[in-house]
Amino acid sequence: MAVDLDAALMKILACPCPTHATLRSGTAADPEAEALTCTACGRSFPVTDGIPVLLLEEALPGTGPGADGVVGSGGSGSGLGSV
Numbered sequence: 001m002a003v004d005l006d007a008a009l010m011k012i013l014a015c016p017c018p019t020h021a022t023l024r025s026g027t028a029a030d031p032e033a034e035a036l037t038c039t040a041c042g043r044s045f046p047v048t049d050g051i052p053v054l055l056l057e058e059a060l061p062g063t064g065p066g067a068d069g070v071v072g073s074g075g076s077g078s079g080l081g082s083v
Helices: 007-012
Strands: 023-025 035-038 044-048
Antiparallel strands (some): 023 035
């Protein structure tokens, strides 16, 4: 089942990555997944009980910078960078 969020909400939601890009429904591997994917960095975030979990440390494994050989921020893969 694909993510079904209000169109107005989808317009204002943005990835928490530094580029703050827009999000699209599903993942690269599964367009029907209960997730939102950043159009810039490729990270996918789960949607739990209709609520997007837009935290870098909650990005789905294997998505975003560093996934599939894509060069990204490096580090441990936590997506947190230097804090």
